[in-house]
Amino acid sequence: MIRSLPNSPLYKYGFRVYVTLFFIFLLMPLIAVSVLAFNDTSAITLPWKGFTLDWFFADTTERLGLFADEDLLRSIWISLQTAFMMATLSTIVGTIASLLFESFTFRFKNLLYFFAIAPLVIPGVILGISILLGSTFVGAWLDTHLGIDLEIFGPGFWLVVLGQFSFGATYAMLLVSARLKKFDPELEEAALSLKATRLESMWYITIPFLKPAILGAFVVTFLMSFANFNTTIFLVGSDPTLPVDLYSRIKFSSTPVLNAVSFMIVLMITIVAIISTFMKRKNR
Amino acid sequence: MDGNKKAFYFLFIPVALWLFILIILPHIDLFLSSFKPNSGEDVYTLENYSAFFADPIYWRTFINTASYAIGVTLLAFVVSFPIAFYLVKVISPKVSGFLMLLLLIPLWIGELVTIYGWVILLGEQGVINESLKFLGLIDHSLPLIYNNLSMTIGLLYMSMLFMIIPIMTTMESLDDAMIEAASDLGASKWTVFRRIVIPHAMPGIINGSIIVFMLVIGDYVAPNILGGKSSLWFTEQIYNQFLSTFNWNQGAAFGFLLLIISSATIWMALRLSGQKLDKVGD
Amino acid sequence: MDHILELRGISKYFGDFVASKDVNMLVEEGEFISVLGPSGCGKTTLLRMIAGFMEESEGDILIKGKSMKGVSPEKRPVNIVFQSLALFPMMNVYENVVFGLKRKKIGKEEARELALDMLHRVGLDGFEKKKISELSGGQKQRVAIARSLVMKPSILLLDEPLSALDRKLREHMKVELKELQKEIGTTFIYITHDQSEALVMSDRVAVMNKGLIEQLDTPHNLYNHPKTAFVAGFVGDNNRFEVASREGEKVVTKRGWKVTKPDLDFDPTVMYIRPEAFIVNPEGEVADSEIFEAEINTVLFDGANTKILVKPEGRDEILIALPQNARFQALKEGDTVRVAVAYDNIKCYKE
Numbered sequence: 001m002i003r004s005l006p007n008s009p010l011y012k013y014g015f016r017v018y019v020t021l022f023f024i025f026l027l028m029p030l031i032a033v034s035v036l037a038f039n040d041t042s043a044i045t046l047p048w049k050g051f052t053l054d055w056f057f058a059d060t061t062e063r064l065g066l067f068a069d070e071d072l073l074r075s076i077w078i079s080l081q082t083a084f085m086m087a088t089l090s091t092i093v094g095t096i097a098s099l100l101f102e103s104f105t106f107r108f109k110n111l112l113y114f115f116a117i118a119p120l121v122i123p124g125v126i127l128g129i130s131i132l133l134g135s136t137f138v139g140a141w142l143d144t145h146l147g148i149d150l151e152i153f154g155p156g157f158w159l160v161v162l163g164q165f166s167f168g169a170t171y172a173m174l175l176v177s178a179r180l181k182k183f184d185p186e187l188e189e190a191a192l193s194l195k196a197t198r199l200e201s202m203w204y205i206t207i208p209f210l211k212p213a214i215l216g217a218f219v220v221t222f223l224m225s226f227a228n229f230n231t232t233i234f235l236v237g238s239d240p241t242l243p244v245d246l247y248s249r250i251k252f253s254s255t256p257v258l259n260a261v262s263f264m265i266v267l268m269i270t271i272v273a274i275i276s277t278f279m280k281r282k283n284r
Numbered sequence: 285m286d287g288n289k290k291a292f293y294f295l296f297i298p299v300a301l302w303l304f305i306l307i308i309l310p311h312i313d314l315f316l317s318s319f320k321p322n323s324g325e326d327v328y329t330l331e332n333y334s335a336f337f338a339d340p341i342y343w344r345t346f347i348n349t350a351s352y353a354i355g356v357t358l359l360a361f362v363v364s365f366p367i368a369f370y371l372v373k374v375i376s377p378k379v380s381g382f383l384m385l386l387l388l389i390p391l392w393i394g395e396l397v398t399i400y401g402w403v404i405l406l407g408e409q410g411v412i413n414e415s416l417k418f419l420g421l422i423d424h425s426l427p428l429i430y431n432n433l434s435m436t437i438g439l440l441y442m443s444m445l446f447m448i449i450p451i452m453t454t455m456e457s458l459d460d461a462m463i464e465a466a467s468d469l470g471a472s473k474w475t476v477f478r479r480i481v482i483p484h485a486m487p488g489i490i491n492g493s494i495i496v497f498m499l500v501i502g503d504y505v506a507p508n509i510l511g512g513k514s515s516l517w518f519t520e521q522i523y524n525q526f527l528s529t530f531n532w533n534q535g536a537a538f539g540f541l542l543l544i545i546s547s548a549t550i551w552m553a554l555r556l557s558g559q560k561l562d563k564v565g566d
Numbered sequence: 567m568d569h570i571l572e573l574r575g576i577s578k579y580f581g582d583f584v585a586s587k588d589v590n591m592l593v594e595e596g597e598f599i600s601v602l603g604p605s606g607c608g609k610t611t612l613l614r615m616i617a618g619f620m621e622e623s624e625g626d627i628l629i630k631g632k633s634m635k636g637v638s639p640e641k642r643p644v645n646i647v648f649q650s651l652a653l654f655p656m657m658n659v660y661e662n663v664v665f666g667l668k669r670k671k672i673g674k675e676e677a678r679e680l681a682l683d684m685l686h687r688v689g690l691d692g693f694e695k696k697k698i699s700e701l702s703g704g705q706k707q708r709v710a711i712a713r714s715l716v717m718k719p720s721i722l723l724l725d726e727p728l729s730a731l732d733r734k735l736r737e738h739m740k741v742e743l744k745e746l747q748k749e750i751g752t753t754f755i756y757i758t759h760d761q762s763e764a765l766v767m768s769d770r771v772a773v774m775n776k777g778l779i780e781q782l783d784t785p786h787n788l789y790n791h792p793k794t795a796f797v798a799g800f801v802g803d804n805n806r807f808e809v810a811s812r813e814g815e816k817v818v819t820k821r822g823w824k825v826t827k828p829d830l831d832f833d834p835t836v837m838y839i840r841p842e843a844f845i846v847n848p849e850g851e852v853a854d855s856e857i858f859e860a861e862i863n864t865v866l867f868d869g870a871n872t873k874i875l876v877k878p879e880g881r882d883e884i885l886i887a888l889p890q891n892a893r894f895q896a897l898k899e900g901d902t903v904r905v906a907v908a909y910d911n912i913k914c915y916k917e
Contacts, residue, residue, distance in 0.1 A: 011473070015366070015370060015374065018366060022363070025441075026387070026390060026441075028401070028405060029402050029404070029405055029441070030390060030397075030398070030401055032401050032405050032411050033400065033401045033404060036404060036411075045410050046409065046411055046414035046415070093302050096299060097298075097302070099295055100292075100295040104292055104296075106292070112299070112303060115308060116303060118307060119307065120495070121494060121495075121498050121547070122498075122543065122546075123499075123519075123542060125523075125542070126311075127310075129314065129522065129526060129536065129539045130311050130313065130539070131306065132532075133310060133313045133317050133536060134309050134310035134314075135310075137313050162306060166306035169302055186652040187654060189619055189639070189648070189652070190646070190653075191665070192619075192639040192640050193639055193640075193645050194645065194669060194717060195640045196640060196669045197290070198290070199291045199294060205654055205656075209655075209656065223394075227392070227394025227395065227396070230502065230503070230504055230505075234527075243396045246400065247396060247509075250396070250400050251508075258400060262400060265393055265397050266397070270389055272392070273389050277381065
């Protein structure tokens with residue numbers, strides 16, 4: 001049944017077979033894209049025609065590799081910038097929100113907390129269209145009533161950042177709160193007793209304690225932003241992020257360069273996952 | 285308590301701005317826009333909603349999507365539960381740590397890359413068909429892609445991890461001695477699962493189900509890329525209104541309906557299980 | 567001259583629960599005051615109100631004659647040594663001690679001097695760079711105290727800071743703390759549930775029960791002249807007898823023991839006699855004492871604290887301390903002893 005109990009062979013091996021099949025199912029698509037990134041053909045799938053690095057480095061009219069494809073590089077760059085801004089904003093506001101909800105009581109706190117966690121259960125599409133409608137409305141209102149035409153309210157880089165931040169802050173808040181719950185409030189009282197103001201005590205005592213969680217929240221929200229499609233698609237302007245670019249290529253113009261990009265992402269994420277696992281183990 | 289007050293406002297203002305500008309206001313706008321005609325006239329009308337009920341393709345897709353999402357959620361539970369149990373309770377923690385790492389990788393890689401992986405696997409000349417042909421098991425490609433099967437695979441793949449992780453979290457707090465005691469008292473494996481393990485993991489199961497349901501009903505990539513002509517997904521209607529026909533007000537009405545059905549289902553799940561929304565994120 | 571601390575009718579309610587009820591206290595500069603009581607008696611609440619972490623429901627707290635109403639913790643001239651010590655784990659010893667000085671905007675050089683001097687006083691020279699996790703229990707204790715004392719508070723509040731230490735170290739720290747307080751001269755308010763800590767260290771002890779201060783007195787008076795039944799029972803070992811009635815000069819316990827207690831002007835419900843108040847096998851005549859004979863039930867050997875239990879036929883069991891005297895070493899179970907207790911040492915109360 002469990003580690004400590006004896007099990008019948010059927011139970012034991014049956015379970016093992018199932019788990020193996022599950023992990024094959026889980027890893028198959030990742031292995032497929034990774035291997036086929038090196039296939040010497042213009043088709044995205046089998047048959048295997050030999051090994052090549054063309055889909056990374058070639059710069060010809062038939063074969064445009066990842067590092068020569070300026071559009072692709074540009075969308076990757078935009079995605080990185082977006083993710084950095086979104087993760088920074090989300091982590092800051094998420095940490096602030098977690099401090100607010102964990103250490104203060106105030107009127108309408110429950111209602112406010114409800115809105116803060118609502119993005120967990122609001123489909124990304126809805127967040128996308130709501131923010132598009134909201135920003136268009138505000139932009140139009142400013143234009144007609146005050147004669148100000150602000151670009152920030154139209155689809156584009158900043159709207160994508162804000163749209164992703166709207167739910168990123170929720171996840172950052174939850175990650176930071178999980179650690180804040182383990183914080184000994186006597187430490188903060190000790191700081192107050194030593195004549196620190198409330199803000200000083202948060203800055204010098206609470207925040208350093210939260211550091212690992214804050215770092216974790218930054219990484220998580222960065223990756224969330226980098227992978228986001230559902231919300232981004234409505235807010236993106238003329239410069240697509242990587243997922244938006246990938247989507248249109250998958251739909252309309254698949255070449256193995258997609259496999260190459262996918263391989264790079266698989267590689268990066270694997271490295272990040274390994275590092276974070278080690279960091280977690282070290283923290284324990 | 286002036287230092288206290290200062291700290292409070294310092295924290296309160298950014299949070300209030302975030303929630304008011306990016307959560308509350310846009311949803312109010314969504315609600316109001318859904319009652320405006322696309323002509324731009326400044327009147328309120330029900331025409332966007334009557335259009336929804338008048339055209340069977342809209343409401344059938346809507347019902348189809350919602351029931352399909354419930355189905356995928358159940359499927360995700362059936363597939364995930366043994367895995368969560370295995371990782372937490374059966375194998376050694378060291379191996380389990382490694383398998384957890386493998387679980388997290390597809391999660392962070394993101395939907396587009398993994399769905400693209402499935403395109404490569406399931407396509408007419410995809411890895412699976414070519415392999416089967418190579419092995420001589422089939423002569424002609426099997427219709428694996430652009431149908432409900434491939435769409436289901438895609439939806440299951442991108443959502444099941446959100447089922448496994450909350451279940452694992454609750455399962456970790458289940459004392460092994462409880463299972464041992466039940467076995468000692470003569471309970472069969474089935475009884476142990478039914479009476480001990482599943483009730484204990486229930487909060488995780490509910491959390492996982494809520495998130496999976498929300499992800500599936502709001503997904504666009506899997507149905508759009510892997511689904512066939514008949515696998516109409518309601519989010520596609522919203523995308524069409526916003527990005528093809530530019531009828532934003534109609535799209536807002538669809539969006540609002542989607543928000544209502546997903547909120548209602550989540551609310552019902554929470555009601556039936558006696559849980560609170562605050563716990564969903566834990 | 568104002569008192570360093572004055573509590574004027576402090577009450578604190580949490581809904582229906584009364585944590586403090588009409589607490590009054592006057593503390594002189596330089597005094598070592600303990601607040602002693604069982605857990606849940608409201609002593610920690612009282613301390614937190616003095617520190618400003620909680621607001622009193624009624625009454626006023628005055629420090630050096632100034633009302634603390636609405637004054638936040640960081641503006642009060644008091645510091646706390648916490649039960650958990652609450653040393654900042656992300657800082658080393660020096661950074662912990664200098665933390666408060668920095669908040670007071672004291673210059674770097676001066677702060678350094680003050681901090682090093684304080685570390686010297688608590689005997690932690692050369693420990694500045696040590697991490698908190700590298701310190702022993704006693705050293706952590708000293709850092710916590712140094713960190714607070716360096717702020718030169720008018721009053722230092724200590725919330726059971728010795729409770730986490732093992733017994734031996736606790737005995738040692740008691741003496742050390744008392745001497746440190748004498749040397750520095752800061753007023754200490756010390757919260758504890760351990761009567762030995764309170765009696766050994768304090769100038770005066772406030773015994774608290776259910777939010778009320780039952781008696782505020784010197785350790786000597788508290789022990790020898792407890793004013794209430796609770797104090798008699800809580801401070802030191804005591805024999806408790808439920809009283810059924812009074813017949814003239816005699817008090818009758820529920821088990822039927824008739825004890826002479828002259829000059830009572832009320833009907834007591836309970837009677838206390840300390841184990842060491844009994845004189846075993848007194849020589850010659852003893853005046854103004856209750857005298858009786860009883861058989862030894864059990865000898866409880868504990869070195870210098872050896873006691874015997876006697877149970878006169880059908881009456882209350884009595885615990886009697888044996889003086890360390892060769893005369894009594896031969897006493898064993900079944901022996902009959904003659905016991906005397908002075909009327910003055912019989913304490914009667916109405917609960």
